[in-house]
Amino acid sequence: MEERRKSERFPVSLKLEISSLFKQDNVRMDNVNEPIEVINVSKTGIGFKSRGELPLDYYFNACIQLGGPLSRLYTVVKIIRREEHEDYIIYGCEFVG
Numbered sequence: 282m283e284e285r286r287k288s289e290r291f292p293v294s295l296k297l298e299i300s301s302l303f304k305q306d307n308v309r310m311d312n313v314n315e316p317i318e319v320i321n322v323s324k325t326g327i328g329f330k331s332r333g334e335l336p337l338d339y340y341f342n343a344c345i346q347l348g349g350p351l352s353r354l355y356t357v358v359k360i361i362r363r364e365e366h367e368d369y370i371i372y373g374c375e376f377v378g
Contacts, residue, residue: 297317299335303339327376335370340359
């Protein structure tokens, strides 16, 4: 995949679950319940891998805990690219809100 990141990414290991996705024109996908593993994070976005197929240009709400219980980042994340592998798919996302 061509490197298009604006900021350096740092490796992390976090487990999250996406419960719903949405688009700006009020299109929603509920009950997605897709587990994801965040593999890197930067000041502009995150990368994660998942076994499920998620659509590009959809958004989801995320809460990323960065340390202690008071160090949380609540953000809206947009899925902007995907790279398929044999057993999983790697997604690239940007923070948008």
